[in-house]
Amino acid sequence: MTSEDLREAHERIRGLIHRTPVMTSATLDRESGKGVFLKCENLQRGGAFKFRGACNAILQLTAEERARGVVTHSSGNHAQALALAARLNGIACRVVMPTSAPEVKRQATRGYGAEIIPCEPTLEARLATAARVIAKTGAVMIPPYDDDRIIAGAGTAALELLDEVGELDAILAPVGGGGLISGTALAAQTEARPPRVFGCEPAGADDAYRSFKSGVRVTQATPHTIADGLRTTLGARNFPIIRQYVADIVLVSEEEILGAMQFIWERTKLIIEPSSAVAVAPVLFRTLNLCGQRIGVILSGGNVDVSEYFALMRGKRV
Amino acid sequence: MTSEDLREAHERIRGLIHRTPVMTSATLDRESGKGVFLKCENLQRGGAFKFRGACNAILQLTAEERARGVVTHSSGNHAQALALAARLNGIACRVVMPTSAPEVKRQATRGYGAEIIPCEPTLEARLATAARVIAKTGAVMIPPYDDDRIIAGAGTAALELLDEVGELDAILAPVGGGGLISGTALAAQTEARPPRVFGCEPAGADDAYRSFKSGVRVTQATPHTIADGLRTTLGARNFPIIRQYVADIVLVSEEEILGAMQFIWERTKLIIEPSSAVAVAPVLFRTLNLCGQRIGVILSGGNVDVSEYFALMRGKRV
Numbered sequence: 001m002t003s004e005d006l007r008e009a010h011e012r013i014r015g016l017i018h019r020t021p022v023m024t025s026a027t028l029d030r031e032s033g034k035g036v037f038l039k040c041e042n043l044q045r046g047g048a049f050k051f052r053g054a055c056n057a058i059l060q061l062t063a064e065e066r067a068r069g070v071v072t073h074s075s076g077n078h079a080q081a082l083a084l085a086a087r088l089n090g091i092a093c094r095v096v097m098p099t100s101a102p103e104v105k106r107q108a109t110r111g112y113g114a115e116i117i118p119c120e121p122t123l124e125a126r127l128a129t130a131a132r133v134i135a136k137t138g139a140v141m142i143p144p145y146d147d148d149r150i151i152a153g154a155g156t157a158a159l160e161l162l163d164e165v166g167e168l169d170a171i172l173a174p175v176g177g178g179g180l181i182s183g184t185a186l187a188a189q190t191e192a193r194p195p196r197v198f199g200c201e202p203a204g205a206d207d208a209y210r211s212f213k214s215g216v217r218v219t220q221a222t223p224h225t226i227a228d229g230l231r232t233t234l235g236a237r238n239f240p241i242i243r244q245y246v247a248d249i250v251l252v253s254e255e256e257i258l259g260a261m262q263f264i265w266e267r268t269k270l271i272i273e274p275s276s277a278v279a280v281a282p283v284l285f286r287t288l289n290l291c292g293q294r295i296g297v298i299l300s301g302g303n304v305d306v307s308e309y310f311a312l313m314r315g316k317r318v
Numbered sequence: 319m320t321s322e323d324l325r326e327a328h329e330r331i332r333g334l335i336h337r338t339p340v341m342t343s344a345t346l347d348r349e350s351g352k353g354v355f356l357k358c359e360n361l362q363r364g365g366a367f368k369f370r371g372a373c374n375a376i377l378q379l380t381a382e383e384r385a386r387g388v389v390t391h392s393s394g395n396h397a398q399a400l401a402l403a404a405r406l407n408g409i410a411c412r413v414v415m416p417t418s419a420p421e422v423k424r425q426a427t428r429g430y431g432a433e434i435i436p437c438e439p440t441l442e443a444r445l446a447t448a449a450r451v452i453a454k455t456g457a458v459m460i461p462p463y464d465d466d467r468i469i470a471g472a473g474t475a476a477l478e479l480l481d482e483v484g485e486l487d488a489i490l491a492p493v494g495g496g497g498l499i500s501g502t503a504l505a506a507q508t509e510a511r512p513p514r515v516f517g518c519e520p521a522g523a524d525d526a527y528r529s530f531k532s533g534v535r536v537t538q539a540t541p542h543t544i545a546d547g548l549r550t551t552l553g554a555r556n557f558p559i560i561r562q563y564v565a566d567i568v569l570v571s572e573e574e575i576l577g578a579m580q581f582i583w584e585r586t587k588l589i590i591e592p593s594s595a596v597a598v599a600p601v602l603f604r605t606l607n608l609c610g611q612r613i614g615v616i617l618s619g620g621n622v623d624v625s626e627y628f629a630l631m632r633g634k635r636v
Contacts, residue, residue: 021339023361042587043341226631262628269360269620271587302587309627310580313544 001148001241003190006159006183009152013055016088020044020157022164025267028283033292036283037168038264039161042272042302046112048229049180049300050081050144053153057142058085060149066091071139073119073126075101076229077301078144083114094139096129098122104305145179146235155183161296162187168195169293172279174300175199175208175249176230178238184298185245195296196247198288200279202227203251208234212242212249227257229275229301250288256281264299271302319466319559321508324477324501327470331373334406338362338475340482343585346601351610354601355486356582357479360590360620364430366547367498367618368399368462371471375460376403378467384409389457391437391444393419394547395619396462401432412457414447416440422623463497464553473501479614480505486513487611490597492618493517493526493567494548496556502616503563513614514565516606518597520545521569526552530560530567545575547593547619568606574599582617589620 020040028036041049058070069092072082079095086093093114097106098121110116119129133139143150157180158171168191173184181199188194201208205223217239223231234242242249252260261277263284264270272280276299282288283295338358346354359367376388387410390400397413404411411432415424416439428434437447451457461468475498476489486509491502499517506512519526523541535557541549552560560567570578579595581602582588590598594617600606601613 047587226634258628258632262624265589265624269365269589271583271589306580306583306627308630309624310576312626312630313579314576316544 001151001186003186005148005152006155006187006190009056009149010156010159012059013052013153013156016055016085017052018044019160022161023268023270027267031286032283032290032295035294037161037165037294037296038268039157039296039298040270041157042270042276042299046077046081046084047301047303048077048081049154049157049298050077051085052156053150053179054078054081054085054142056153057147057149058089058091061091061140065140068138068140069093070142071096071130071133072142072144073097073130074144075105077303079105079109079114080112080303082142083109083112087113092139094133094137096126096133098126102305104307145177145232146237148237150179151183151186151238151241153183154179155187157298158184158187158296159190161298162191165296167191167193167294168296170196170198170290171296171298172198172200172282173298174227174230174275174278175201175234176275177232178208178234178242180298180300181246182238182241185241189245197245198282199242199246199249200252200282201249202230202257202278203253205230206251208242209249209251211239212246215243225257226254227274227278229273230278250282252278252281256285260284270299271304271306272299273301273304276300276302319469319504321504323466323470324473324505324508327374327467328474328477330377331370331471331474334373334403335370336362337478340479341586341588345585349604350601350608350613353612355479355483355612355614356586357475357614357616358588359475360588360594360617364395364399364402365619365621366395366399367472367475367616368395369403370474371468371497372396372399372403372460374471375465375467376407376409379409379458383458386456386458387411388460389414389448389451390460390462391415391448392462393423395621397423397427397432398430398621400460401427401430405431410457412451412455414444414451416444420623422625463495463550464555466555468497469501469504469556469559471501472498473505475616476502476505476614477508479616480509483614485509485511485612486614488514488516488608489614489616490516490518490600491616492545492548492593492596493519493552494593495550496526496552496560498616498618499564500556500559503559507563515563516600517560517564517567518570518600519567520548520575520596521571523548524569526560527567527569529557530564533561543575544572545592545596547591548596568600570596570599574603578602588617589622590617591619591622594618594620
């Protein structure tokens with residue numbers, strides 16, 4: 001894959017995606033000493049950057065594939081993104097979702113018009129159920145991150161960021177399966193002086209960190225993190241791109257994730273999900289030495305279940 | 319006052335304020351049938367539209383008045399806005415705040431560099447304490463809404479909205495003391511075909527509604543609403559502007575306020591405070607017949623105490 005694939009992806013999807021705004025925060029600027037630019041993919045359609053990759057994949061289907069529909073297995077943002085991208089293109093979408101997925105996620109995905117196919121909450125059950133759906137319907141599998149079309153789509157967020165704010169010294173993005181960070185690293189290569197790209201990962205789900213440091217892709221054992229979008233295992237296609245183009249992977253504690261999330265909510269009035277906060281924390285808490293630098297941060301998504309907060313508010317009604 | 323005052327105010331403050339973005343939501347568009355444009359004053363400096371009026375007042379002080387500093391009595395967004403506007407202009411700011419005010423508000427106002435002067439939680443104590451501060455320091459009182467400079471400043475949000483999206487059929491804004499709604503109504507008059515302006519008020523704090531319907535300004539007795547910014551009594555200068563230029567005042571229930579607030583949080587990923595939700599509710603729940611119209615809504619602010627939510631999240635840590 002080359003950065004040319006990202007340019008083509010951007011041309012392909014630009015009519016469907018939001019060109020999300022870039023925001024700044026005076027406090028974050030003080031922390032960095034120069035300037036922090038927040039690329040607001042939480043304001044993307046479907047509430048996360050995932051819509052970019054989903055559109056890029058769907059728009060490359062043949063007429064015959066479109067007729068058969070698409071399928072994926074996910075309980076997260078990829079499911080909603082694919083459902084929305086499919087609906088906007090008049091394509092049937094099936095999502096294999098474990099019975100353990102929160103009702104709010106099932107509803108959101110169904111709300112975008114997808115058919116939910118329940119399965120047991122194990123990876124084996126997911127794969128087997130998806131295989132059955134494919135055998136029965138001929139649906140085309142669109143994986144969440146281990147896919148060139150998804151990587152290229154994800155990278156278009158950083159393309160837009162660089163286009164809008166100009167030269168950057170560094171870009172930070174969260175690492176889960178590796179779709180966003182590998183796309184971001186490829187986007188950085190479009191610059192004459194490429195920014196250093198840092199992957200940010202919860203310490204409780206550090207498979208990308210361990211893979212990066214050892215040079216051998218390890219799988220996630222038992223992830224323990226509030227950042228639900230980052231519990232996945234690093235993808236096979238994503239790892240070599242990360243090894244080649246990512247400067248480093250930095251680990252973030254659970255307390256830092258919550259602190260950075262609360263900071264963004266309070267100071268910028270933007271709702272971001274815990275996964276996004278993972279890429280804010282190293283700037284806010286200065287765990288990377290980026291003082292005096294111009295830094296981009298990809299706020300990957302804003303899909304948080306706030307119903308408990310509103311239950312609290314309703315309980316307190318005057 | 320005329321809309322010319324608003325133009326002058328905008329010229330005066332434009333270098334200090336954020337020109338806040340206008341956002342849209344596909345779901346709200348479906349509700350209105352045409353288009354709803356959200357003017358995001360929750361993204362304004364200090365987290366609310368109040369910064370506009372505070373700047374407009376402070377920038378009109380004489381050199382001698384600047385040297386004496388400013389004072390106000392408030393525990394809400396006006397206090398923070400005035401503190402920030404004063405600090406940016408190198409002016410001392412004192413805020414008389416009842417001892418009952420939440421610690422988070424005291425901290426925020428102090429964080430913007432103001433001196434907090436505590437008083438008993440009664441209107442009499444506030445006024446007496448402010449009078450003492452003025453007698454002792456010569457500080458200039460900047461009231462929160464019953465003031466031409468504050469009204470003109472508040473109206474610049476609607477000026478920007480109309481400038482950005484063009485003709486509108488209606489604009490909705492919350493009513494508390496009446497600074498925002500009277501400024502918005504004056505801004506509407508700059509249009510060749512002025513949009514109808516609707517004031518939106520909690521049913522539990524309906525003094526503006528009762529004043530509007532009876533033609534006589536009544537004072538707030540015992541407000542009962544979660545919309546803490548709207549518990550104030552309608553101002554004397556604000557009422558005649560509202561009578562002349564506002565189409566109607568619509569009442570909103572507490573359940574509608576919370577429903578509209580949750581909708582905006584979940585769908586737009588923007589944090590708005592309950593007062594802002596009051597102006598969203600009539601569109602979302604169709605209590606005004608605005609179908610097929612182009613509607614502007616002023617999202618007045620985003621200062622919410624989310625610490626309890628994060629306490630909840632910390633308690634659930636995996």
